[in-house]
Amino acid sequence: MSATRTDVLVVGGGGAGCSTALHLASRGVRCILLERGQIGGQASGVNYGGVRQQGRHAAELPLARRSREIWARLPELVGTDCEFEVTGHLKLARNEAEEADLVAYLDVAKTNGLPLIMIGGNAIHQQYPWLGPDVAAGSFAPDDGAANPRLLSPALARAARDKGADVREFSPVSNLAHDGTEFIVQSGEHEFRARYLVNTAGYWGAAIAKAFGEVVPISPLNPNMLVTEPLPYFITPNLGVVGGDVYLRQIRRGNVIFGGGRGESDPDVPRSRPLPEPSYAVMAKALQLVPQLAGVQVIRSWTGIDGETPDDIPVIGPSRTTPGLFHAFGFSGHGFQLGPVIGAIMSELILDGRTDVPLEPFRIDRFAQDALINQQGQRHEASRHA
Amino acid sequence: MSVVIVGAGPAGTRAAEVLAGAGLRPIVIDEAPDSGGRIYQRQPAGFHRTARDLYGFEAAKAQAVHDVFDHLRPSIDFRPRTLAWNLRSGVIDTICDGKASAVPFEQTILCTGAMDRVIPLPGWTLPGVFTLGGSQISLKAQGCAIGARVAFLGTGPLLYLVAYQYARAGAQVVAVLDTTPFATKARQAFGLMRGRATFAKGLYYIARLRAHGIPIAEGVTPLMIAGSGRVESLSWHDARGARHEAAVDAVALGWGLKPEAQLADLAGVPFDFDSVQHNWVPRQDATGRTSVEGVFLAGDGSGIRGADLAEAAGARAAWAVLAARGLAVDTHAVARLDATLAAGATFRAALERAFPFPAKLAADMADDTILCRCEAITAGEVRAAANEASATLPPPEVNRAKALTRVGMGRCQGRVCGAAAAEVLASMLSCPVEQVGRLRGQPPVKPIPILPAEAA
Numbered sequence: 001m002s003a004t005r006t007d008v009l010v011v012g013g014g015g016a017g018c019s020t021a022l023h024l025a026s027r028g029v030r031c032i033l034l035e036r037g038q039i040g041g042q043a044s045g046v047n048y049g050g051v052r053q054q055g056r057h058a059a060e061l062p063l064a065r066r067s068r069e070i071w072a073r074l075p076e077l078v079g080t081d082c083e084f085e086v087t088g089h090l091k092l093a094r095n096e097a098e099e100a101d102l103v104a105y106l107d108v109a110k111t112n113g114l115p116l117i118m119i120g121g122n123a124i125h126q127q128y129p130w131l132g133p134d135v136a137a138g139s140f141a142p143d144d145g146a147a148n149p150r151l152l153s154p155a156l157a158r159a160a161r162d163k164g165a166d167v168r169e170f171s172p173v174s175n176l177a178h179d180g181t182e183f184i185v186q187s188g189e190h191e192f193r194a195r196y197l198v199n200t201a202g203y204w205g206a207a208i209a210k211a212f213g214e215v216v217p218i219s220p221l222n223p224n225m226l227v228t229e230p231l232p233y234f235i236t237p238n239l240g241v242v243g244g245d246v247y248l249r250q251i252r253r254g255n256v257i258f259g260g261g262r263g264e265s266d267p268d269v270p271r272s273r274p275l276p277e278p279s280y281a282v283m284a285k286a287l288q289l290v291p292q293l294a295g296v297q298v299i300r301s302w303t304g305i306d307g308e309t310p311d312d313i314p315v316i317g318p319s320r321t322t323p324g325l326f327h328a329f330g331f332s333g334h335g336f337q338l339g340p341v342i343g344a345i346m347s348e349l350i351l352d353g354r355t356d357v358p359l360e361p362f363r364i365d366r367f368a369q370d371a372l373i374n375q376q377g378q379r380h381e382a383s384r385h386a
Numbered sequence: 387m388s389v390v391i392v393g394a395g396p397a398g399t400r401a402a403e404v405l406a407g408a409g410l411r412p413i414v415i416d417e418a419p420d421s422g423g424r425i426y427q428r429q430p431a432g433f434h435r436t437a438r439d440l441y442g443f444e445a446a447k448a449q450a451v452h453d454v455f456d457h458l459r460p461s462i463d464f465r466p467r468t469l470a471w472n473l474r475s476g477v478i479d480t481i482c483d484g485k486a487s488a489v490p491f492e493q494t495i496l497c498t499g500a501m502d503r504v505i506p507l508p509g510w511t512l513p514g515v516f517t518l519g520g521s522q523i524s525l526k527a528q529g530c531a532i533g534a535r536v537a538f539l540g541t542g543p544l545l546y547l548v549a550y551q552y553a554r555a556g557a558q559v560v561a562v563l564d565t566t567p568f569a570t571k572a573r574q575a576f577g578l579m580r581g582r583a584t585f586a587k588g589l590y591y592i593a594r595l596r597a598h599g600i601p602i603a604e605g606v607t608p609l610m611i612a613g614s615g616r617v618e619s620l621s622w623h624d625a626r627g628a629r630h631e632a633a634v635d636a637v638a639l640g641w642g643l644k645p646e647a648q649l650a651d652l653a654g655v656p657f658d659f660d661s662v663q664h665n666w667v668p669r670q671d672a673t674g675r676t677s678v679e680g681v682f683l684a685g686d687g688s689g690i691r692g693a694d695l696a697e698a699a700g701a702r703a704a705w706a707v708l709a710a711r712g713l714a715v716d717t718h719a720v721a722r723l724d725a726t727l728a729a730g731a732t733f734r735a736a737l738e739r740a741f742p743f744p745a746k747l748a749a750d751m752a753d754d755t756i757l758c759r760c761e762a763i764t765a766g767e768v769r770a771a772a773n774e775a776s777a778t779l780p781p782p783e784v785n786r787a788k789a790l791t792r793v794g795m796g797r798c799q800g801r802v803c804g805a806a807a808a809e810v811l812a813s814m815l816s817c818p819v820e821q822v823g824r825l826r827g828q829p830p831v832k833p834i835p836i837l838p839a840e841a842a
Binding site for chain 2: 038039040045150151154157158167169228229253273274275276280281283284286287293294295296297298299300301302
């Protein structure tokens with residue numbers, strides 16, 4: 001068996017992993033990224049494409065803010081803007097209780113420097129005359145937007161390669177171990193050895209953590225999404241709702257992308273597929289927001305596999321069992337927007353021993369037995385999609 | 387629980403006949419308003435052409451298939467105008483007249499037919515360009531020609547048949563342009579003789595076309611379709627490389643057929659690349675049974691074999707369903723069907739070799755030719771994505787090419803451009819076309835409307 005030695009091994013080639021490889025390579029660190037399938041083949045590549053800070057869990061906002069800065073610099077970082085467009089994100093309330101929810105979030109946003117504009121019932125229908133009558137109010141985040149998820153991970157991976165990172169697709173890993181000095185990972189006939197290991201394996205990140213004695217209760221998250229034939233462009237902002245049961249945007253080419261509810265998956269294959277019942281259900285919810293979409297043809301539906309944690313925020317930070325191991329997985333539907341900053345954070349943790357965003361809420365050991373009990377019934381409503 | 391047949395063409399009709407004969411009441415789903423499939427498409431209500439007018443030599447077969455189906459109507463649950471848009475474990479999802487249903491099945495026989503295989507060329511998106519099959523259906527179903535001065539371009543038996551039918555219907559057939567050289571066909575003459583009747587009909591159509599003074603050219607290379615706002619001319623190189631141009635107002639093109647196997651794909655049936663057909667074909671045994679529990683295949687949707695064998699395969703798959711249900715099987719009938727299917731396979735292989743898919747024509751498409759017409763993606767854009775020097779990761783297979791460029795991502799979901807896109811990519815990567823794979827099926831297999839809550 002051939003053995004390859006490097007400084008950092010990154011396992012998982014989604015946005016977080018590719019960004020990690022790029023940031024490490026940019027600082028002159030030798031790294032090898034091992035991706036089981038194709039780069040961006042799962043949650044990072046097939047999500048809704050929302051680049052959204054509004055509605056994020058308070059703990060995620062500092063990361064989301066910093067990631068948003070990187071989104072603005074993508075052309076210089078990776079040579080393409082990945083079709084990122086600052087359309088604004090309009091979060092809608094469909095009743096008084098939901099409106100109260102929007103108002104309550106204004107404080108969270110203010111604390112974190114996220115600009116939000118509350119739009120009342122009359123104004124919102126004047127401003128967006130195509131909204132359905134059930135829309136009661138909205139909160140507009142002018143800095144948010146959307147991008148093409150299919151482009152981000154390959155672009156990051158390509159840029160990482162250009163900086164010298166060794167990005168390998170179709171390289172599933174097995175037999176992960178640490179011999180007291182370095183990590184030993186097998187992939188097919190190859191053995192890889194490195195002082196540092198970064199776990200950016202999405203849903204499968206929990207299995208990698210488990211190999212080092214860290215248990216994270218994770219479940220597959222399969223957002224059910226659809227896209228229509230192209231229509232004249234009229235829905236300018238990226239739309240969401242309180243509760244997250246429908247999200248909808250139109251791209252300039254004219255297609256309307258919308259989603260809500262869950263598909264199904266078998267992560268062991270891996271295989272995932274959208275389901276008709278949530279598709280029909282979200283059609284009705286989309287019509288409530290934008291009634292004139294009635295009868296528009298849906299040309300494709302899809303889902304992917306993300307990892308969802310019990311408290312709906314990711315695991316980010318150092319291992320509590322194995323020095324040199326760093327985790328960033330279980331993004332619970334928030335990984336697309338956060339992906340770019342994860343590489344910055346991981347490279348800082350490895351090279352500087354610190355980072356400037358608070359990672360305490362994302363500790364891997366927060367899922368200890370008593371912590372689990374406390375979380376019953378406390379799942380944050382924060383957005384279950386990217 | 388029911389047996390569900392998807393598709394009421396020759397295969398679906400014969401499958402329903404066997405099942406109903408055994409006392410079952412199958413559900414038969416079809417997109418069209420009536421049975422018959424595309425090959426034996428029925429005319430709309432109020433049209434009164436004879437079977438002979440509509441189906442020519444095939445009139446007796448068409449009539450027989452229609453009669454069987456009409457006779458079966460009381461003993462089956464026929465659901466016309468119904469799109470089967472998704473298939474999952476034991477359930478087919480349908481939409482009929484804006485109303486959604488989930489149709490459970492214990493066994494299903496997918497008789498989903500075929501569609502034209504198209505190679506894009508400059509100008510193919512102009513109004514007035516149709517597929518061969520589409521131009522035939524226009525004539526058969528509604529009695530409409532696609533134009534007054536029509537050129538037929540492509541290869542395969544359908545090329546000559548449709549041209550003949552147009553000439554007979556009174557359209558001016560300007561030229562019949564076959565991309566296959568005469569020598570390629572001649573090499574298969576021995577194998578083709580095995581399908582004597584079909585072979586003889588082919589010769590008859592060609593003879594009639596020549597008798598009408600219609601120019602037939604073999605071994606041509608199409609250059610472009612041109613016109614401002616609609617088709618005005620077609621140009622090509624003949625076998626010797628001389629340039630020709632003809633004034634036309636419509637072009638029908640097609641290079642053989644490809645299975646419409648999206649439902650089998652969604653069911654999880656594995657696919658193999660059939661190098662003779664040059665198509666991806668869902669895997670099945672000789673009875674039509676797949677490796678997916680309860681899913682059976684028949685007709686051109688299971689691999690292109692033509693209408694006659696579709697009838698046999700439909701019946702054969704129905705017997706396999708009866709066996710799976712533990713019901714009695716007529717072993718004599720099954721033996722006859724097996725013999726028919728085996729004999730037909732030899733002729734079919736010769737036919738495919740006689741009219742091969744001109745993969746090079748697709749692979750050599752000019753950079754500025756629109757490859758994916760739904761998303762307006764050029765061949766050059768796909769090549770750029772496959773180029774090592776491009777801004778993203780080069781696509782090792784067609785699904786990545788789709789993700790990066792949107793090729794095959796529009797209304798047709800790659801049903802039209804998928805085959806040609808694979809050739810362009812394979813040639814760019816210098817690998818056999820099967821190595822770049824095939825576009826994965828995703829529901830809906832055809833577009834479905836956004837429905838209000840009360841319709842779902």
